[in-house]
Every structure is written in structure tokens, then in C-alpha cells.
Amino acid sequence: MEQKPPMPAQTQQLAINGISEDLDPAHLARFQFERAITYLEGFKKGLIDSLVAPRRTIELCFPVEMEDGSVQTFRGYRVLHNRVLGPGKGGIRYHPDVDKEEVTALATLMTWKCALIDIPFGGAKGGVSCNPKTLTQTELRRITRRFITELGDNIGPSTDIPAPDMYTDEQTMSWIYDTYDVLHPGRNNLPVVTGKPLDLGGSLGRPEATGRGCLYATMRYLEREGVGGRSSLEGASVVVQGFGNVGLTAAFLFREQGANIVAISDSKGGIYHEGGIDLDAARAFKQQHGTVVGLPDSLTITNEELLELECDILVPAALGQQIHSGNAHRVKAKLVVEAANGPVTPAADDILTSRDVPVLPDILVNAGGVTVSYFEWVQNYSNERWDLEVVNAKLQHKMFEGTDLVLTRWRSMREAEEKSFAAESESGEIYNVPINLRTAALAVAIARIANVTLERGIWP
Numbered sequence: 001m002e003q004k005p006p007m008p009a010q011t012q013q014l015a016i017n018g019i020s021e022d023l024d025p026a027h028l029a030r031f032q033f034e035r036a037i038t039y040l041e042g043f044k045k046g047l048i049d050s051l052v053a054p055r056r057t058i059e060l061c062f063p064v065e066m067e068d069g070s071v072q073t074f075r076g077y078r079v080l081h082n083r084v085l086g087p088g089k090g091g092i093r094y095h096p097d098v099d100k101e102e103v104t105a106l107a108t109l110m111t112w113k114c115a116l117i118d119i120p121f122g123g124a125k126g127g128v129s130c131n132p133k134t135l136t137q138t139e140l141r142r143i144t145r146r147f148i149t150e151l152g153d154n155i156g157p158s159t160d161i162p163a164p165d166m167y168t169d170e171q172t173m174s175w176i177y178d179t180y181d182v183l184h185p186g187r188n189n190l191p192v193v194t195g196k197p198l199d200l201g202g203s204l205g206r207p208e209a210t211g212r213g214c215l216y217a218t219m220r221y222l223e224r225e226g227v228g229g230r231s232s233l234e235g236a237s238v239v240v241q242g243f244g245n246v247g248l249t250a251a252f253l254f255r256e257q258g259a260n261i262v263a264i265s266d267s268k269g270g271i272y273h274e275g276g277i278d279l280d281a282a283r284a285f286k287q288q289h290g291t292v293v294g295l296p297d298s299l300t301i302t303n304e305e306l307l308e309l310e311c312d313i314l315v316p317a318a319l320g321q322q323i324h325s326g327n328a329h330r331v332k333a334k335l336v337v338e339a340a341n342g343p344v345t346p347a348a349d350d351i352l353t354s355r356d357v358p359v360l361p362d363i364l365v366n367a368g369g370v371t372v373s374y375f376e377w378v379q380n381y382s383n384e385r386w387d388l389e390v391v392n393a394k395l396q397h398k399m400f401e402g403t404d405l406v407l408t409r410w411r412s413m414r415e416a417e418e419k420s421f422a423a424e425s426e427s428g429e430i431y432n433v434p435i436n437l438r439t440a441a442l443a444v445a446i447a448r449i450a451n452v453t454l455e456r457g458i459w460p
């Protein structure tokens with residue numbers, strides 16, 4: 001190793017609540033990339049540079065007539081980060097915070113995720129800056145149709161394939177399909193978008209795919225590495241932050257494998273029961289009251305306390321940047337499984353790694369969603385509908401394979417690093433940032449894209 005891996009940047013920007021690190025999503029994505037490439041040799045600098053910059057950024061302004069007769073102008077984005085492995089793939093989100101920087105950082109993450117899990121897609125992401133909570137269904141439909149029309153042939157079944165993301169859903173995907181199909185009549189356009197309803201070419205297993213993928217990655221990790229003497233989920237105590245699509249699905253599936261779910265939470269707070277939360281009762285309670293807080297026979301705790309509970313496995317499945325420099329040293333879980341995107345910051349990664357708490361990274365753990373999106377795309381092209389058992393078996397295969405790749409790479413990188421640490425301490429120069437699973441996962445992904453770029457040859 002010639003170069004030293006970079007250290008997380010400290011800033012004044014967020015020197016609150018004990019957090020003093022740079023949490024800008026674009027900076028985090030760049031930092032993680034730069035740390036991983038210090039472990040990759042033999043790639044020219046120019047090639048590495050080309051892997052960072054997005055291939056295409058589309059920024060649009062378009063008018064929409066609102067239901068009250070007024071006209072509003074919306075800003076929309078679609079970033080295609082990389083398409084060396086295949087067409088771009090990534091969600092479209094509707095949220096007031098959507099901007100070019102956020103969409104670019106998320107498109108970059110999609111590139112690494114698809115490469116790691118080995119599906120023939122590049123990374124992309126899109127969005128419209130709007131507040132869906134204040135918009136009617138008719139207005140959302142008009143925004144979607146106008147946005148897709150403006151994107152024109154910049155999306156397509158073989159070029160760039162959208163999917164649902166924050167505040168977009170099956171209905172939005174149906175409008176996207178319909179708009180594209182109207183503009184391109186006379187051919188099979190179903191593969192232009194994934195996350196569609198079942199009767200419009202959606203795949204069985206897609207809604208729960210991310211939570212199920214999280215289960216498979218965790219099972220494989222336990223089988224290979226073990227946690228606190230356990231090689232399976234049987235009897236493991238598990239804490240899950242977030243009781244939405246991913247967190248709820250993961251909690252139920254982990255329980256099916258014999259785990260004891262001792263705490264869960266949502267945006268209003270968390271609940272704890274040492275003997276195990278009754279998940280069916282919690283789901284019903286949330287449906288009735290809008291939160292799990294207050295479930296009979298459970299102790300109310302805060303989301304901060306939840307993250308610091310004694311347990312075998314902590315699954316953050318809600319928001320990014322939940323475990324940071326201010327609380328990582330208080331996390332008592334023996335394994336952290338990142339179901340959400342970016343719940344552990346780089347500084348927290350280092351604190352946890354140095355405390356021997358492995359973090360199974362997001363680009364592996366939550367790749368189940370895009371993997372089953374890929375299955376949907378394949379089914380659409382071949383006019384097939386796979387049984388649920390087939391979808392789940394294929395997903396398990398992909399998640400086990402991805403986890404194996406990360407662990408094998410991590411072991412070999414760690415061995416090389418230990419030799420280099422030993423040489424440094426002999427020379428009196430001690431520099432010790434243990435390699436973590438995220439860096440190994442990124443190294444697998446980046447190396448795959450760099451190699452394929454070279455195999456294809458740089459044009460002209």
C-alpha cells in the first residue's frame with residue numbers, strides 16, 4: 001500500500017450534539033470512494049477520475065398547471081453516473097430537498113451497489129423538487145407525465161430505467177410507464193421502469209425485497225464470521241430502528257429465523273421488551289395509532305436510547321447518519337447491519353471498527369431492492385412471471401454471493417494491511433486505521449467497474 005487511507009474530515013459545520021464531522025452526502029460518497037481506491041493498485045489516475053464524475057446530468061425546469069388554475073414551475077433532475085456495466089438504474093424521488101448534489105451522490109451509490117451485487121446496470125438517480133404532502137394526486141400525475149416527457153429518450157428500457165424512491169410509488173411508476181408507452185407505441189415498453197404494480201408487469205417479491213436481502217446478507221455473515229459465538233439468528237437479540245417498508249419486513253423475517261426482536265422504533269420514538277416485541281401487535285397498533293409508541297407491555301424509549309441498547313444485532317433501517325462520532329462509542333451491539341442508506345458516518349465507522357464492532361455496509365445490505373428490480377426487468381423482457389419462490393431463491397443466491405465477495409476481499413485486504421502495520425510499527429511510524437467491510441465492498445465494486453472499462457477499451 002503506497003498511499004495512506006484518508007481520515008474522516010472534521011468540520012465546525014455540525015459541531016452539535018457531540019458530532020463534529022463533515023456530513024455532506026456528496027463529501028461522504030467521495031470520501032468513501034477515495035478511501036477504497038487507496039487499496040486498489042494498477043489503475044491510472046485518469047481512469048479513477050472518470051469513475052467519480054457523473055456521465056450525464058440533466059436539469060430541467062417545467063411548468064405544471066395546478067388544480068386551482070395557477071401555474072407552478074418545477075425543477076427536475078436525472079443523473080446517470082456510470083453505465084459501463086449496463087443501462088442506468090435508480091429511483092426517482094419527490095421531495096423539497098431534491099437538488100443536483102443529492103441526486104448525484106445517490107446515483108454514485110447506485111453504481112457501486114449494482115456493481116457489487118453483480119447486476120448488469122449502472123448507477124442513476126432522479127427527482128423533482130416538490131412537496132408531495134401539499135400536492136393532489138392529479139398534480140402529482142401531471143408533474144410525473146411532464147417530467148418524463150421532458151426527459152424524453154434520456155430514459156429507456158436499455159438506457160436508463162427509473163424506480164420508486166422517497167414519496168414515489170407503484171402509482172408513480174404506472175404513470176411513468178404509461179407516458180413513455182404513449183410516446184413510443186408499438187413495442188414492449190414494460191422494462192422502462194421497475195417497481196410497477198403486479199398486474200402491470202411488476203415482480204412478485206419486489207415490495208419486501210430490500211428487507212429480505214438484509215436478512216440474507218446477515219444470515220450469510222453470521223454463518224461465515226459468527227457474532228458473539230452465534231452462527232445463525234436463532235436466539236439472537238435484535239434491535240431495529242425504523243418500522244417502515246425495510247425495517248418492518250426485516251423485523252418479521254429475522255423473527256421467522258428465531259431472532260428475538262427486543263426493540264423497534266419509528267419517527268415518534270421506540271419501544272423495548274426484553275422478552276421480545278409482539279410484532280403482529282406492534283403492526284396493528286401502528287396502523288391504528290400511527291406509531292408503535294404506547295404498545296401495551298412495552299417500555300417507551302427514545303430513538304437515541306434504542307441505538308445504544310445491549311443486543312447482538314442493531315439494524316438501522318430509517319434514516320442516514322444515525323450513528324456518528326457523538327454516539328458510536330456508546331453502541332453496544334455486536335454487529336451493525338446498515339439497512340438504511342448511510343446510517344453510519346465515516347467517523348463512526350472507524351470508532352466501531354476499532355472497537356471490533358463490524359458494520360455490514362448499505363451497498364451490500366440494502367441491494368435486495370435493486371436486485372429484484374433487475375429480476376422485474378428480465379421478466380418484462382421475456383414476458384414471464386416468476387413464482388415468488390423463484391424470485392426469493394435467486395435473491396438469496398445474489399445476496400450470499402455478494403456477502404461472500406465482501407468477506408473474502410476484506411480478509412485479504414486485512415492480511416495485507418496487518419503486514420504493513422507491522423512494518424510501520426518497526427520503523428516507529430504507527431498509523432492504524434483498520435480496514436472495514438465498507439471499504440472492502442467498495443473495493444470490489446470499483447475494481448469491477450474499472451476492469452470492465454479497460455476490457456471494453458477507452459474510445460476511441
Ligand code: NAD
Nearest residue numbers: 210242243244245246266267303317318339340341366369
Ligand atoms: P419508509 O418510509 O417505509 O420507513 C421509514 C421508517 O423510518 C418509518 O417507520 C419512519 O417512521 C421511520 N423514521 C423516520 N424518521 C425516523 C427517526 N428520526 N428515527 C427513527 N425512525 C424514523 O422507508 P423505507 O423504504 O423502509 O426505507 C428505509 C431506509 O432504507 C431509507 O434509508 C431508504 O433510503 C433505505 N432503502 C430503502 C429501499 C427500499 O426498497 N424501500 C431500498 C434501498 C434503501
